[in-house]
Amino acid sequence: MVGLTNALQGMARSEAQFNKAADRIAHLAPAQPKQGDQVDLSTEAVALLQSKNSFEANTKVFKVADQMNQTLLDMTG
Numbered sequence: 001m002v003g004l005t006n007a008l009q010g011m012a013r014s015e016a017q018f019n020k021a022a023d024r025i026a027h028l029a030p031a032q033p034k035q036g037d038q039v040d041l042s043t044e045a046v047a048l049l050q051s052k053n054s055f056e057a058n059t060k061v062f063k064v065a066d067q068m069n070q071t072l073l074d075m076t077g
Contacts, residue, residue, distance in 0.1 A: 003065025010058035018051035 021044045028039045 001069070003068065004062060007058045007062035007065060010061070011055055014051045014055035014058060018048060018055070021047035021051065 024039055025041065025044050
C-alpha cells in the first residue's frame, strides 16, 4: 500500500504544480502589464511539462504497485 499512497501523493503534487503554472499564465497577462507583473511564458511552459512528466511517472508507479499488490493477493489466495 505504500507504493500506492506515495504515487497518489505525487500525482496530487503534480496536479497542484500544473494548476499553479496554468493560473499564472491565465491571470498574470493583462492587456497593459505593469512593471513586475509580466509572466515568463518559457518558465511556465517548462513548469507545465515538468508537472505533466511527474504525473505520468507517478501514474506508472501506481500501476506497478497495484500489479505487485495483486500478485501478492493471488499468491496468498
